[in-house]
Amino acid sequence: MPNTQRYVKTGGIGFAVGAFFLWNYPNLGIGAALLGGLVIAALCLLYSAPLPDMIKAGLIAGMFGAVMTIVYGTDKPGVAIIAGMLSGLGAGLLVFQRSPQANPKKAAILGAEAGAIAGAWTALALLLTAFVIAPAAGVDAGEFAEHLSETVIFADALGLGSDILILLFAFAFSTLSAAILGAAACAARSLPLRPNIPLLAVIALPVLLIPLIDRAGNLLLLDALIPIYIFILLALGLNIVVGYAGLLDLGYAAFFAIGAYTTAMLSSPHLGINLSFWLVIWVAAAVAAIAGLTLGAPTLPLRGDYLAIVTLGFGEIVPILFRSLGGGPPSGTLTLRFFGMPIGIEQVDLTGGNKGINPISPPHLPFIGDFEPSNKIPWYYLLIVIMGLAIFFINRLRDSRQGRAWMAMREDELAADAMGINVVRTKLLAFSMGAMFSGFGGAFYGAFIGAIFPSSFDFSVSIILLCMVILGGLGNMTGVIIGGLLIQGADKMFIPKGAELFRDIANERASATGSSTVGVSALQDLTQQRLLLFGIVLVVMMLVRPEGLLPNERRKAELHPDDDTINSNSVAAEAESDPSLAA
Amino acid sequence: MAPLLQARAITKRFGGLTAVSDVSFEIEKGSIVGLIGPNGAGKTTFFNMITGLYTPSDGDMIFDGKRINGTKPSEVTKLGIGRTFQNIRLFAHMTALENVLVGQHCRMNTGLLGTLFRTASMRAEEKAARQKAFELLEYVGLGRNSADEMAKNLPYGDQRRLEVARALATDPKLLLLDEPTAGMNPKETDALTALIYRVRDERELTVLLIEHDMKVVMGISERVTVLDRGIKISEGLPREVQTDPKVVEAYLGTGHAAKGKGGGAPVFDKA
Ligand SMILES: Nc1ncnc2c1ncn2[C@@H]1O[C@H](COP(=O)(O)OP(=O)(O)OP(=O)(O)O)[C@@H](O)[C@H]1O
Numbered sequence: 068m069p070n071t072q073r074y075v076k077t078g079g080i081g082f083a084v085g086a087f088f089l090w091n092y093p094n095l096g097i098g099a100a101l102l103g104g105l106v107i108a109a110l111c112l113l114y115s116a117p118l119p120d121m122i123k124a125g126l127i128a129g130m131f132g133a134v135m136t137i138v139y140g141t142d143k144p145g146v147a148i149i150a151g152m153l154s155g156l157g158a159g160l161l162v163f164q165r166s167p168q169a170n171p172k173k174a175a176i177l178g179a180e181a182g183a184i185a186g187a188w189t190a191l192a193l194l195l196t197a198f199v200i201a202p203a204a205g206v207d208a209g210e211f212a213e214h215l216s217e218t219v220i221f222a223d224a225l226g227l228g229s230d231i232l233i234l235l236f237a238f239a240f241s242t243l244s245a246a247i248l249g250a251a252a253c254a255a256r257s258l259p260l261r262p263n264i265p266l267l268a269v270i271a272l273p274v275l276l277i278p279l280i281d282r283a284g285n286l287l288l289l290d291a292l293i294p295i296y297i298f299i300l301l302a303l304g305l306n307i308v309v310g311y312a313g314l315l316d317l318g319y320a321a322f323f324a325i326g327a328y329t330t331a332m333l334s335s336p337h338l339g340i341n342l343s344f345w346l347v348i349w350v351a352a353a354v355a356a357i358a359g360l361t362l363g364a365p366t367l368p369l370r371g372d373y374l375a376i377v378t379l380g381f382g383e384i385v386p387i388l389f390r391s392l393g394g395g396p397p398s399g400t401l402t403l404r405f406f407g408m409p410i411g412i413e414q415v416d417l418t419g420g421n422k423g424i425n426p427i428s429p430p431h432l433p434f435i436g437d438f439e440p441s442n443k444i445p446w447y448y449l450l451i452v453i454m455g456l457a458i459f460f461i462n463r464l465r466d467s468r469q470g471r472a473w474m475a476m477r478e479d480e481l482a483a484d485a486m487g488i489n490v491v492r493t494k495l496l497a498f499s500m501g502a503m504f505s506g507f508g509g510a511f512y513g514a515f516i517g518a519i520f521p522s523s524f525d526f527s528v529s530i531i532l533l534c535m536v537i538l539g540g541l542g543n544m545t546g547v548i549i550g551g552l553l554i555q556g557a558d559k560m561f562i563p564k565g566a567e568l569f570r571d572i573a574n575e576r577a578s579a580t581g582s583s584t585v586g587v588s589a590l591q592d593l594t595q596q597r598l599l600l601f602g603i604v605l606v607v608m609m610l611v612r613p614e615g616l617l618p619n620e621r622r623k624a625e626l627h628p629d630d631d632t633i634n635s636n637s638v639a640a641e642a643e644s645d646p647s648l649a650a
Numbered sequence: 651m652a653p654l655l656q657a658r659a660i661t662k663r664f665g666g667l668t669a670v671s672d673v674s675f676e677i678e679k680g681s682i683v684g685l686i687g688p689n690g691a692g693k694t695t696f697f698n699m700i701t702g703l704y705t706p707s708d709g710d711m712i713f714d715g716k717r718i719n720g721t722k723p724s725e726v727t728k729l730g731i732g733r734t735f736q737n738i739r740l741f742a743h744m745t746a747l748e749n750v751l752v753g754q755h756c757r758m759n760t761g762l763l764g765t766l767f768r769t770a771s772m773r774a775e776e777k778a779a780r781q782k783a784f785e786l787l788e789y790v791g792l793g794r795n796s797a798d799e800m801a802k803n804l805p806y807g808d809q810r811r812l813e814v815a816r817a818l819a820t821d822p823k824l825l826l827l828d829e830p831t832a833g834m835n836p837k838e839t840d841a842l843t844a845l846i847y848r849v850r851d852e853r854e855l856t857v858l859l860i861e862h863d864m865k866v867v868m869g870i871s872e873r874v875t876v877l878d879r880g881i882k883i884s885e886g887l888p889r890e891v892q893t894d895p896k897v898v899e900a901y902l903g904t905g906h907a908a909k910g911k912g913g914g915a916p917v918f919d920k921a
């Protein structure tokens with residue numbers, strides 16, 4: 068019975084998404100509708116289908132590799148290699164999640180099988196791209212082969228002359244690397260270590276290799292990956308506030324803005340202060356943390372909805388403040404009255420108003436010199452270091468006296484108070500720690516983009532961050548990272564790239580049939596529908612799996628009251644309980 | 651010797667309702683005192699005034715020579731008052747071990763920097779806290795197996811005991827138990843009664859308990875105080891209280907006894 072229900076539910080979701088595409092992009096016709104709908108419906112069905120875990124994990128993880136290959140593959144077939152590796156890694160981790168193994172050898176075999184399935188799936192997508200999608204987008208076989216040999220690394224070195232051989236090589240490489248990574252990931256997870264260094268190494272390997280493959284294959288993926296990582300860093304900070312301490316914060320982008328503006332003001336020609344990035348990033352984090360305290364203080368007595376509204380207001384005010392702190396007439400004076408005495412303050416253009424601050428100085432290192440906008444590799448590794456440290460320290464916070472106080476407060480504020488936890492201090496600490504990590508994120512963002520504008524920090528940023536935290540699973544860092552990868556991956560890679568691909572295909576069809584290209588402009592809107600898509604994702608998640616993809620065990624139990632195992636006695640006691648403590 | 655806790659003409663009003671009215675009351679160090687009364691008598695309200703959840707409308711609450719009216723609950727706990735709740739309020743989605751660790755929060759000193767850099771003193775403190783948490787779980791009769799179980803998944807009796815362990819973890823001088831045996835079967839009740847004795851004798855605590863089970867409260871308490879509709883109507887040795895006509899009247903006259911929440915009429919049969 069529950070299975071039927073699931074099928075109906077998932078089928079319905081797939082149908083809805085398909086209808087959404089069809090309705091928005093009539094010119095694309097059934098093709099696009101099917102693609103969007105099928106991917107989601109297939110994922111959902113796979114998830115609940117009675118298949119062996121190994122096949123299921125491989126197919127689910129492989130789906131992401133396949134989508135990535137399809138959207139990027141037409142001009143950059145080499146992406147299939149990264150996609151294959153990542154999906155193999157994902158499959159290995161997923162299969163362990165579903166059927167944990169104590170024996171590393173068995174785990175390795177299981178992981179290898181799942182990884183191979185994921186890799187093959189990705190490789191199939193590469194073939195599909197080569198023979199169906201690339202031609203449909205107007206890339207003829209010769210051109211595709213050229214892309215392929217350009218981007219499939221080693222192909223030249225191995226002296227693979229024929230295009231088919233290169234394709235086969237790519238196929239084999241994707242499958243093999245996926246299988247190896249899957250096996251390694253699954254085996255590492257079965258080791259009873261804390262901290263599990265081998266597992267970290269297996270995950271770190273592809274993450275650290277990406278820039279090199281990217282460079283070798285000229286894939287230009289880092290342009291999209293770095294902003295994705297920045298958002299994940301921010302979501303990890305937000306997770307402290309919302310996930311651990313249970314304080315719903317709808318204005319988190321404000322701290323991101325504060326970090327970025329602090330960096331911009333202290334490290335650019337704008338105010339003539341040009342401090343080193345390595346100093347400014349700490350200042351930005353500290354300023355953001357102080358701002359967290361400042362916001363936290365007036366909200367202390369508030370809970371739930373009220374807290375959400377106040378934080379939302381704060382999130383709106385901060386960008387407006389930055390907008391109005393600058394950009395006025397250069398010689399304008401602001402007259403304040405202080406005990407009746409007028410005081411003229413020369414209005415300083417602190418923030419550049421709507422135009423923002425531009426340029427912001429990049430970090431500088433010996434040997435590397437200034438980080439160049441054109442070379443993303445140092446930026447990528449710098450961000451990896453920042454994120455690594457953030458994850459490391461947030462983990463420490465969680466497993467400590469402070470972290471336990473946050474969770475106790477989230478569970479039952481009154482009982483936490485009665486157990487000797489200073490609720491005021493605990494809340495403020497959560498706000499300021501959460502803000503601090505977004506301060507780091509903001510500093511990096513400012514330096515990386517090289518310019519900031521108040522419009523980069525509006526409400527939708529806060530909401531997307533919240534989506535990431537909720538999708539992945541409140542209070543679980545791995546979940547938040549996965550949720551972030553999915554949402555940001557969709558936002559910054561799959562949707563814009565997919566839209567581009569659809570546009571090419573539609574253009575191609577239009578020019579082939581000699582009709583006009585009406586559908587094309589509608590297609591460009593695909594990227595603008597992203598918020599709607601996230602909305603749909605959130606609603607669906609709340610219906611189907613409110614605890615997130617990788618739930619924190621605690622949350623999961625909280626959100627599924629039906630399978631609650633609370634003793635019926637205690638429910639009775641609750642009913643009898645005095646009103647006094649219900650407050 | 652000065653009493654450990656002293657209530658001086660304590661009153662609590664909620665709008666027009668006077669939940670506790672002009673109650674004066676003392677607890678000697680090292681004693682076990684029972685607080686009884688029909689439903690709605692104001693017992694829990696009295697507890698809440700001791701622990702800082704409510705501020706008394708009138709009168710003074712003196713603990714260990716300090717006036718504690720209006721002191722925040724967390725501060726009161728730090729001064730040395732631990733409590734359990736009538737309707738269990740564990741941190742339901744944390745493990746039993748974590749619940750007890752949270753209880754130790756106010757006795758630990760590691761600050762933010764210590765946590766972030768995992769200093770030697772932090773690690774030592776954390777290790778000691780874990781050690782102590784395991785001991786406390788064992789002490790109240792929860793085996794090591796329960797340590798990693800989520801609090802909400804524990805059987806009801808174990809949840810009550812875990813609450814006691816969590817309260818003990820705050821290192822109290824005075825332990826307040828609000829109906830600790832409510833909902834327990836006779837075997838569990840006996841175990842808990844034994845635990846209360848041990849707590850007093852081995853840990854040199856003072857215990858104040860609200861209890862509806864007359865057999866328990868009359869058996870264990872050295873002194874008993876009776877509240878009815880917010881007013882203290884009787885006080886003394888269990889034997890004296892049981893035969894006090896005012897108490898009989900309060901329990902039989904109000905009809906509460908008929909509901910028989912393990913209390914009421916059995917004052918006479920069981921004790
Ligand atoms: N916060 C509050 N607001 C309003 N009325 C309250 C509040 N707390 C308690 N009361 C009232 O005060 C009276 C005493 O309640 P209290 O909970 O102290 O009784 P009790 O003796 O603990 O009863 P029980 O045996 O049922 O636990 C009741 O009438 C209750 O409704």
Ligand SMILES: [Mg+2]
Binds near residue numbers: 645694
């Ligand atoms: Mg009560």
